[in-house]
Amino acid sequence: MAVTESRAVVALENCRRYHPHTIHSSLKQLLEPFGGITGLVKPGQKVLLKPNLLSAAPPVEAVTTHPVVVKVITEMIQEAGGRVYIGDSPGSDSQEKALRVSGMYDVIEATGAEALIFNDPIDVEVNNFKKRVIPIAAALEQVDLVINVGKLKTHAFTGMTGAVKNVFGCVVGARKARFHFDYPLPLDFSRLLIDVYLAVQPSISILDAVIAMEGTGPRRGKPRQMGLLLASHNAVALDRVAAEITGFYPEAIPTLVAAKELNLAGTELPAILVKGLSLDESRVPDFDRGPAAGGKLSRLLAMFPLARIRDMFAARRPLPHINPQICNGCGVCRDNCPAQVIELKMSIPDIDYRDCIRCYCCQEFCAQGAIELDNNKT
Ligand code: SF4
Ligand code: SF4
Structure with a gap:
């Protein structure tokens, strides 16, 4: 039975290991508040699973969404009558290499899902913070809905990467680096990330935090057993909860600050209904938030809501x-x-x-x- 609630719903479930049965039973519980997989996917629908494929890294490094999570979701969608595509645009490596090394091609081979290659962009005009054009992968036009399957990690530039930032992979190839140059300050860049998220509008976001990444993420941090899966229709609320359980100041996560500027739902805990595990059962008090977001700077950013003062501190990263x-x-x-x-x-x-x-x-x-x-x- 799906929840009808004015608050954004975020579900949290225990999941101790990447074993298909364990993942399946946790995912089933996790998706229950959203009507289960049949509440999300209708027979005949084409579904893009958008994992985190930051680079060509093997699953053991916890850089990418674990292939067992992607495989189990793929099978659940297929049982519901959906057709699955898997795609992402990595930062530096080719998509082909990232799919292979991360284990996604094994998923594709085992399930009959298809790789969706993000080559050509279509220009999407947005006007949230300002008018701009975002080159989103044209391949997204081939699917009926996007399921965002991110990896919870620290991020040296944005503090944390969870559900919202994962959608940035829908921007094609080298344009991502260009955006870094155009928006060198974390808050400016995060406004762009919110724009991309709103343009793609995943129907649900799932976060793999069975083994998350702490320290100097998103590529070179340390794998950290958290034993959790998280899900929400609202990626902002999902990130707010992820920040809470890993001990980040929400004011120091620029995507949350940017979402608040637009008055998006889900930036405040009282406006979020947590299902499954409670926040207290999920907290990881000694989570290492990394050198850029875990130190004094993070506390200073939390104290200064004014954008210009925040930028001044951000320039001391x-x-x-x-x-x-x-x-x-x-x-x-x-x-x-x-x-x-x-x-x-x-x-x-x-x-x-x-x-x-x-x-x-x-x-x-x-x-x-x-x-x-x-x-x-x-
Ligand atoms: S710092 Fe790293 S990426 Fe740069 S040249 Fe050395 S090994 Fe290669
Ligand atoms: S941190 Fe500096 S040196 Fe490194 S990629 Fe960015 S601009 Fe270049």
Whole structure:
């Protein structure tokens, strides 16, 4: 029986491991408040599952949505009569490589789902914070609905990546890096993320926090057993709950601040109805929120709601530093720096800090973990 409630509903369920039976029984419980899978998908509908495929990383690294979660959701949709497509646009690696290494091609092979390749964009005009055009993957026009299946992780630039930020993968390829250059401050960039979320409008968002990522996410953090799955029709409310249980100040999560600017539902806890586990049963008090969002800066951002003062503090975020002992000189950081401030000198990256916009794309894409962010070096 679906809930009819004026408050945004967020469901939380225990899920201790990535075993198909465990995931299936947790997902079934999790989706109950939303009418179950048959309340979400009608026979014959084409459904895009949008996992987090940030880069070509194996499931054990907790960078991407776990393939068992995607496989079980795929099978549930197929049982309900839906047709499943799986797609995302990774940051640096090709979509083909990310699908393969993350285990999504195994899901596709086992279930008969299809890969949806995000190549060509269609321009979607939005006018929420300001008028702008967002190049969304044209492939989305082929489906009837989008199910957003994110991974709960820390994020050096936006504090946390959960449900809202996951939808950014619907922006095609290199345009994502360009947006980092156009919007170098976290709040400005997060306004864009809210625009993308509102343009795509996933019908439901599910977060894989069975093993989340803490520390210096979203690529090089540490896997953290949380044993949770979360879901909501409202990705903002879902992120608000995720922030609460991992100990983030909501004022220091710029996507929540941007959502509040638009008066979107779900930014305040009293306006959220939590189903399944309670917030207290779900909290992870010692969650490591990472160097950029877990320290003094986060508390300062929480204290200053005015955008200009927030931007002033945001400009004091840590700078990226190369560890030459680990760097292999591959040049991926240079090739993905939106500000083009990295040069390779004797096979070691040299960053021109005068023009570094602290977007952390370099740190995110370095597969060696050779780029560090240190709060003491700004
Ligand atoms: S810092 Fe990382 S991405 Fe950059 S050259 Fe070294 S190994 Fe490659
Ligand atoms: S050096 Fe790194 S943090 Fe600085 S602009 Fe380039 S990618 Fe962004």
